[in-house]
Amino acid sequence: MYAYKLQAGAIMCSLYFIVAYVRSVAPGKRTLGDRLFAYILFMSPIAIFFDGATAVTVNMLDTVPAWVNLLLHALFFITMDSIIIVLFAFIAYQTVGIKTMKHLWFIMAPGLVTSALVIYFIKDLYYIHGVTTNYSMGLSVYISYAVMIFYFIFICLLFAFKHRTLAKTKVKGVVFLMAFLGTMLTIQVVFPESLITSLLPIAATTVLYINFEDPALVELRHYNEEMITGFSALVESRDALTGDHIKHTRGYVEILLNEMKNNPRYKKILTQDYIDNVLNAAPMHDIGKIAIPDKILQKPARLTPEEYSIMQTHTTVGSELLKETFADINDADYKRIAYDVAKYHHEKWNGMGYPEGLKEEQIPLPARIMAIADVFEATTAKRCYKEAFDIDTCFEIIKDGAGTDFDPELVRLFLNANEKIRRYYNSERGFAG
Numbered sequence: 001m002y003a004y005k006l007q008a009g010a011i012m013c014s015l016y017f018i019v020a021y022v023r024s025v026a027p028g029k030r031t032l033g034d035r036l037f038a039y040i041l042f043m044s045p046i047a048i049f050f051d052g053a054t055a056v057t058v059n060m061l062d063t064v065p066a067w068v069n070l071l072l073h074a075l076f077f078i079t080m081d082s083i084i085i086v087l088f089a090f091i092a093y094q095t096v097g098i099k100t101m102k103h104l105w106f107i108m109a110p111g112l113v114t115s116a117l118v119i120y121f122i123k124d125l126y127y128i129h130g131v132t133t134n135y136s137m138g139l140s141v142y143i144s145y146a147v148m149i150f151y152f153i154f155i156c157l158l159f160a161f162k163h164r165t166l167a168k169t170k171v172k173g174v175v176f177l178m179a180f181l182g183t184m185l186t187i188q189v190v191f192p193e194s195l196i197t198s199l200l201p202i203a204a205t206t207v208l209y210i211n212f213e214d215p216a217l218v219e220l221r222h223y224n225e226e227m228i229t230g231f232s233a234l235v236e237s238r239d240a241l242t243g244d245h246i247k248h249t250r251g252y253v254e255i256l257l258n259e260m261k262n263n264p265r266y267k268k269i270l271t272q273d274y275i276d277n278v279l280n281a282a283p284m285h286d287i288g289k290i291a292i293p294d295k296i297l298q299k300p301a302r303l304t305p306e307e308y309s310i311m312q313t314h315t316t317v318g319s320e321l322l323k324e325t326f327a328d329i330n331d332a333d334y335k336r337i338a339y340d341v342a343k344y345h346h347e348k349w350n351g352m353g354y355p356e357g358l359k360e361e362q363i364p365l366p367a368r369i370m371a372i373a374d375v376f377e378a379t380t381a382k383r384c385y386k387e388a389f390d391i392d393t394c395f396e397i398i399k400d401g402a403g404t405d406f407d408p409e410l411v412r413l414f415l416n417a418n419e420k421i422r423r424y425y426n427s428e429r430g431f432a433g
Contacts, residue, residue, distance in 0.1 A: 006195075006196065006198055006199070007048050007049075007051055007052035007055065007198045008052065010048045010198040010199065010201070010202045011045045011048050011049060011052075013202050013205075013206075014041075014044040014045040014048060014201065014202055014205060015045055017041060017205050017206070017209055018041055018042060018045070020209075021038075021041060021209065021213070024214075032093055032098060032104070033090060033093045033094065033212070033213075034213065036086050036089055036090040036093060037090060037208055037209075037212065037213045039082075039086050040083055040086055040087060040090065040201065040204055040205060040208065041205055041209070043079055043082060043083055043086075043201070044083065044201035044202060044204075044205050046079050047076065047079035047080045047082075047083055047198075047201050048198045048201060048202070050072055050075045050076035050079055050080075051076055051080065051195075051197055051198045052198070053072045053076070054069070054072050054073050054076050054136065055133065055195055057069050057072055058127055058133070058134040058135060058136055059133060059134050061127060061134065069125075070122055070123065070125060073122060073125055073136060073140070074118075074119055074122045077115070077118045077119070077122070077140060077144050078115060078118070078119070080144070080197060080200070080201070081111060081114070081115045081118065081144055081147050081148075082111075082115070083200070083201050083204065084111065084147060084148050084151050084200075085108050085111035085112070085115075085147075085151065086108070087151070087155075087204050087208075088107065088108075088111070088151040088154065088155055089104055089107050089108055090208065090212075091155050091158060091159065091174065092107055092158060094165075094166060094170070094212065095158055095159065095162035095163070095165050095166060096158065096162055096165070097165075110150065111147055111150075111151065114143055114144075114146065114147045114150075115147070117140075117143050118140045118143050118144055118147075119140075121138065121139040121140045121143065122140050124138050124139055124140070125137075125138040125140055125141070126138050128192075130193035131193065132193060133193060133195065135192050135193050135195060137192065141192075145188075145189055148185055149185065149189075152178075152181060152182065152185060155178060156178060156182075159174055159175075159178065164268075164270075164271045164272065165271075165272050166272050167272050167273050167276065168273055169211060170211050170212060170272075172211070173207045173208075173210065173211030173212070174207070174211070176207060177203060177204065177207040177208075180203050180207075181200060181203065181204075184196055184197075184199055184200060184203070185200075244381075244428070245377060245378075245381065246283045247428075248377045248380075248381075248428060249282060249283075249285070249370075249373050249374055249377045250279060250282045250283055250373075251424050251428070252372075252373035252376055252377060252421065252424070253278065253279060253282045253369055253370065253373045254279055255414075255417050255420050255421055255424060256369055256372065256373060256410065256413060256414050256417065257270065257275050257278060257279070257369065258417075258420075259413040259414070259416055259417045260369075260410075260413055261275075263413060265409070269365065273333060274333070274337075277331075277333055277334045277337045277338075277366075278337055278341070278366045278369060278370075280334065280338075281334070281337045281338040281340075281341045281342075281366065282341065282370060282373070284318070284322060284338055284341065284342055285318075285341050285342055285345045285370050285374060286314060286318065286342075287318040287321060287322065287342055288313070288314035288315060288316070288317035288318025288319070288321060288342060289314045289318070290317075290318075290321070291313070291314065291317045292310065292311060292313070292314055293310070296310055296311055297311075312346070312354045312355060313355075315342065315343050315344070315345070315346055315354065315355045316343060316355050318342035318343065319339045319340075319342040319343035321342075322335075322338050322339055322342050323335070323339055326338065337364075337366045340364035340366050340367050341364075341366050341367055341370045343355065343367070344356075344358065344363055344364055344367035345367045345370040345371050345374055346371070347359075347363045347367060347371070348371075348404065348405045348406075349363070349368075349403060349404060349405060349406055349407055349408070350403070350404045350405070352404075353405075360407075363407075368406070368407040368410055369410060371405070371406055372398060372406050372407075372410055372411065372414050375397065375398065375401070375405070375406075376394055376395075376397075376398055376414075376421075379393070379394040379397050380394050380425065391422065391425055395415065395418065398411055398414060398415070399411065399415060
């Protein structure tokens with residue numbers, strides 16, 4: 001009887017998450033990860049139900065027709081195995097990324113093949129009289145165990161090699177999930193009479209919901225990003241610019257970061273947390289311009305030495321403003337990166353920049369990244385004191401600045417992304433190609 005209570009409790013928990021998710025999720029475009037999670041979420045109570053149904057019927061072999069037992073077991077194996085398969089796909093999506101449905105089907109193919117074998121051998125199922133309950137065994141059961149073990153091992157390997165692509169909070173969630181599933185799987189395989197498989201989908205649902213798919217947290221992160229971008233755009237508008245400058249600069253930063261991810265030199269540095277922090281700090285690089293007078297910001301001619309000196313203060317003003325604004329934020333890495341981007345994005349590789357005249361790797365890496373993206377975007381756009389340059393000229397400006405204005409290795413990676421940058425540039429300006 002304890003097994004039935006376990007499954008009933010698991011179903012109640014699963015239904016709670018479904019109700020909470022449906023009530024909280026905002027309408028709009030769904031990512032592949034969202035759809036994979038939704039499958040796990042909505043399939044969980046169904047799998048748990050069939051788990052409970054088979055736990056009942058195996059103890060009523062004299063009264064329940066054999067075909068009913070086989071049908072319920074087949075449905076249980078299919079639903080539970082599908083959750084394991086999709087769970088693996090979800091972790092793969094979060095770590096290595098799944099870009100197309102073709103990749104998704106490739107990842108799920110082994111599980112789909114073994115699921116077909118489970119159904120094929122379902123007729124050979126037999127039942128064992130345990131101490132507390134009867135339970136089913138046979139080739140279908142062994143194959144189902146094999147599916148769980150196979151995907152569990154691959155999830156562990158995938159996580160071991162790619163955990164740096166996850167944020168720290170998500171890493172903790174996945175570690176807990178894998179430890180729990182590993183323990184549960186071991187108990188179920190060694191002690192098949194335990195019948196605790198119903199804990200698998202509810203554990204997966206709980207961890208994924210809390211760490212990846214909680215609509216409230218997703219909305220809060222989106223709201224924070226919108227606030228940062230909106231406030232930054234408001235400041236930039238005083239410089240006769242629009243929010244497009246913020247958007248485009250962040251876009252170029254993202255392209256450069258993606259190039260850096262594939263470079264061994266930066267592999268250990270560019271965790272997912274680091275990438276997210278740089279991207280979220282990028283819109284605030286010129287936040288200090290809020291303290292610069294309009295007559296200087298909007299002057300349609302070259303600044304005088306005195307005016308240029310005042311303009312330079314936007315780096316120190318901005319960094320101090322961010323330090324005060326983010327004083328109570330419990331994320332030291334983000335605060336440091338935001339500060340570095342605001343203060344040092346006008347430093348130059350040869351030490352001739354401002355505000356401190358830092359040179360080479362004395363300049364924090366986020367600021368070196370920002371410097372390239374900022375100059376490239378500025379040269380592609382029209383300003384009150386100049387016309388926009390064509391994109392080929394903009395690339396030449398970045399190339400010519402390697403080793404003097406910019407980190408030469410970052411320039412090389414930026415230029416390697418020439419085609420991606422052109423596609424982004426054209427798409428943002430409504431050009432074809």
